[in-house]
Amino acid sequence: MGLKDTIKTTVSDTSSSAIEQFHSRAHFWGRLTVWAAIILSLSLPVVLSFFLGHHPGWSVILSGFLAYAGIIAVVWVLEPIMYYTILGVSGTYIGFLTGNVGNMCLPAAAAAQNTIGAEPGTKKGEITATLAIGAASLVNKVFLIPMILVGAVLVSKIPEHIQQVFPFILPAIFGGVLAQFAMKKPTYGVIGLAIGFVINLTALVVYMKMLLCIILTITICLFLEKRNEAKASV
Numbered sequence: 001m002g003l004k005d006t007i008k009t010t011v012s013d014t015s016s017s018a019i020e021q022f023h024s025r026a027h028f029w030g031r032l033t034v035w036a037a038i039i040l041s042l043s044l045p046v047v048l049s050f051f052l053g054h055h056p057g058w059s060v061i062l063s064g065f066l067a068y069a070g071i072i073a074v075v076w077v078l079e080p081i082m083y084y085t086i087l088g089v090s091g092t093y094i095g096f097l098t099g100n101v102g103n104m105c106l107p108a109a110a111a112a113q114n115t116i117g118a119e120p121g122t123k124k125g126e127i128t129a130t131l132a133i134g135a136a137s138l139v140n141k142v143f144l145i146p147m148i149l150v151g152a153v154l155v156s157k158i159p160e161h162i163q164q165v166f167p168f169i170l171p172a173i174f175g176g177v178l179a180q181f182a183m184k185k186p187t188y189g190v191i192g193l194a195i196g197f198v199i200n201l202t203a204l205v206v207y208m209k210m211l212l213c214i215i216l217t218i219t220i221c222l223f224l225e226k227r228n229e230a231k232a233s234v
Helices: 003-050 058-098 101-116 123-157 166-182 186-199 206-233
Strands: none
Touching: 003 058, 058 101, 058 123, 058 206, 101 123, 101 166, 166 186, 186 206
C-alpha cells in the first residue's frame, strides 16, 4: 500500500469515527429531548384528569384515539422512513421534535443539499440537512411566537380572496420539492406525478393513497433503474 492509499484510508477511518460519534450524541440528545417533549405534552392532560377532576372517561379517550389513529396512524410509521434518507439521524430528531416536517424541514434540507451539491444519504448530506433544519426551526420560532400571540387578529385582517389561497400553500411546497428532484431524474418525476394523480382519483382513504403512491413509485423506479443497469452492462 502506497503513501497516498494510506492517507486515504486514514482520512476515511477518521471520518467514519467522527460520524459515529456524531450519531451517538444525536441519539442521546434526540431521545432525551423527544421524551422530554412527550412527558411535557402529557403532563397537562394528566394534571387536568387526575388532579383537577376533569377526566372525560376512558371510553371517550379511546374512541377519540381510534378515530384519529384510523386516519393518520400509518403516517407515524411512513414519514420517518420516507424522510430519513434526506433528513439523516440528527435531522430526523430535530424535524420530528420541531414539527412541520413535510412543509418546512424537508424542503429546507432538500434546498440546502441541492444548493451545495450534497447527495441525500451521504455524510455531507446529513450535516447539511441538520444545519438547514436547525436554521429553519429557529426562524420558524422567531415568526411563530408572535403569530401565536397576535396571529388570529392578523389573519382576520387579511382579505378573504387572499385567504382562499392558503389551502394551496402546502401542495405548492411539495410541488417545488418534486420539481427539484425531478430535474435530476425527469422520467422518475413524471412517473411519481402520474401515479399520484391516478391514485388520488380513487376513493381510497388518505393514508392508503399515500402508501400506494410510495410503494408503486419506488417499485417502478427500481425496476427501471435495474433494467437500465442491465442494458448498460451488456
